[in-house]
Amino acid sequence: MSMYRQFYALQxxxxxxxxxxxxxxxxxxxxxxxxxxxxxxxxxxxxxxxSADALLYRxxxxxxxxxxxxxxxxxxxx
Amino acid sequence: MAHQVHAYHMVDPSPWPLTGAVGALLxxxxxxxxxxxxxxxxxxxxxxxxxxxxxxxxxxxxxxxxFQGHHTPPVQKGLRYGMILFITSEVFFFLGFFWAFYHSSxxxxxxxxxxxxxxxxxxxxxxxxxxxxxxxxLASGVTVTWAHHSIMEGHRxxxxxxxxxxxxxxxxxxFLQAMEYYEAPFTIADGVYGSTFFVATGFHGLHVIIxxxxxxxxxxxxxxxxxxxxxxxxxxxxxxxxxxxxxxxLFLYISIYWWGS
Numbered sequence: 001m002s003m004y005r006q007f008y009a010l011q012x013x014x015x016x017x018x019x020x021x022x023x024x025x026x027x028x029x030x031x032x033x034x035x036x037x038x039x040x041x042x043x044x045x046x047x048x049x050x051s052a053d054a055l056l057y058r059x060x061x062x063x064x065x066x067x068x069x070x071x072x073x074x075x076x077x078x
Numbered sequence: 079m080a081h082q083v084h085a086y087h088m089v090d091p092s093p094w095p096l097t098g099a100v101g102a103l104l105x106x107x108x109x110x111x112x113x114x115x116x117x118x119x120x121x122x123x124x125x126x127x128x129x130x131x132x133x134x135x136x137x138x139x140x141x142x143x144x145f146q147g148h149h150t151p152p153v154q155k156g157l158r159y160g161m162i163l164f165i166t167s168e169v170f171f172f173l174g175f176f177w178a179f180y181h182s183s184x185x186x187x188x189x190x191x192x193x194x195x196x197x198x199x200x201x202x203x204x205x206x207x208x209x210x211x212x213x214x215x216l217a218s219g220v221t222v223t224w225a226h227h228s229i230m231e232g233h234r235x236x237x238x239x240x241x242x243x244x245x246x247x248x249x250x251x252x253f254l255q256a257m258e259y260y261e262a263p264f265t266i267a268d269g270v271y272g273s274t275f276f277v278a279t280g281f282h283g284l285h286v287i288i289x290x291x292x293x294x295x296x297x298x299x300x301x302x303x304x305x306x307x308x309x310x311x312x313x314x315x316x317x318x319x320x321x322x323x324x325x326x327x328l329f330l331y332i333s334i335y336w337w338g339s
Contacts, residue, residue, distance in 0.1 A: 028303040030144065037145035044090035045138045045146070057093065060130045064097045067104045067123045074111060074120065 085150040087142065094135040101127035136295075140312075144304045154311050161315045165322050168285070172326050175281065176333060179274040183338055190269065194338065199271045200263045201339040207258050208335045211251055215324045218247035222293070222317050229300070232307045241297045244320070248290035255283050275334060282326055289323045292316040 037048055047053045082088065104124030112121050143149035149157070183194045191197030202208060221244040228237035259276075266276040296313045299305060305313055 026301055026303075030303050033141075033145045034147075037141050038147075044092070045141050046090070046092055046094070046134060048141070056130070056134060060097050060127065060134065061093065063123060063127050063130070064100045067120070067127055068100050070120060070123065071104055071107055074107070 085152045087148040087150075087153045089142070092135070092138065094131050094138070097127060098131040098135070101125075101131055140299070140304065143312075144299075149309070149311070154309075157311055157315070161318060165318060168322065172278070172281070172329075175274070175278040176329065179278060179334060179338070182270040182274060190271075194271075196269055196271050199268060201271075202258065202262060202335065204331070204335040204339055207254055208331055211254055212327065212331050214247050214251045214254070215327050218244050218251070219321060219324050221247065222320050226313065226317055229305055229310050229313060230307050234300075237300055237305075238297065241293065241300060245290055245293050245297060248286055248293065248320075252283065252286055252290070255279070255286075275338075278330060278334060282323070282330055285323050285326065289316070289320045292319060 037045070039048075041048075046057060101124050104120050104127060106124075108119070108121030108124045111117050182190075186192055186194045186196060195201045221240050225237050225240035225244060228234075228240055264272050264275070266272045293316050296305075296316045299312060
């Protein structure tokens with residue numbers, strides 16, 4: 001009997017969350033982004049988004065240097 | 079602060095051409111090392127680096143166009159020329175594989191039995207899954223055009239729906255083609271028939287996956303309000319690419335699947 005009640009409760013929750021997701025709208029954040037990226041702070045576009053940009057850039061550059069070094073090592077080994 | 083007195087885009091210095099070049103170097107040398115020494119390190123590193131480069135470079139282009147307003151009409155014209163030239167280069171890429179197919183199939187050698195399909199090869203029935211695939215891609219051409227008109231008319235929800243449908247049709251094609259590959263009675267190692275079939279259709283399949291990915295990015299951008307009814311070149315570029323992929327399939331279907339059986 002309690003299993004049936006639990007299932008019924010789950011059904012109610014599912015119905016509520018599905019119907020609310022239909023009504024959920026994605027907000028237009030383009031004007032905010034335009035403000036951030038048009039700020040006159042001298043930052044190049046690949047770093048202008050904030051600290052996440054810098055982290056991703058540093059990771060990519062580190063892999064680039066590592067890769068170039070590994071490639072050179074392998075070439076000279078051959 | 080100095081202001082520019084022209085409509086062109088002077089890009090900020092960017093590290094992505096360098097990281098992309100090193101990534102391409104690692105991919106190619108990594109491929110050679112993998113084939114000879116069975117070591118996948120360089121290859122994997124190259125792939126990761128290229129993916130990171132593509133993500134950040136294209137992210138920056140979206141920022142420059144949509145958030146900074148650098149894609150003025152002359153700049154957009156340049157982007158259009160660029161995409162057209164790229165697709166043209168891809169046409170030549172496929173032309174090579176069609177040349178190979180016709181070279182071998184128009185004058186089949188005695189080693190093949192002097193016939194096409196060669197002796198021992200059971201080709202796929204062109205009126206089964208390949209015909210369905212043709213219908214799927216043609217339908218996706220219709221839905222992508224529907225998406226374009228929806229964007230131009232400012233119908234946000236319809237644009238999202240039709241673009242989603244286009245992507246789903248692309249995935250359906252890929253799924254069906256993967257099943258065909260698994261079930262095929264011949265392999266890539268089955269002489270020149272296998273080589274031409276799997277290399278030509280294989281590269282086409284890769285382009286379907288690339289095209290579907292491009293469309294998926296466009297769907298994300300449409301949801302995020304990046305496209306306006308007047309300015310949505312990213313979507314147009316994706317649609318052009320998708321139509322190109324569709325046309326290549328039509329040539330593949332008629333030449334390899336139908337005439338070649």
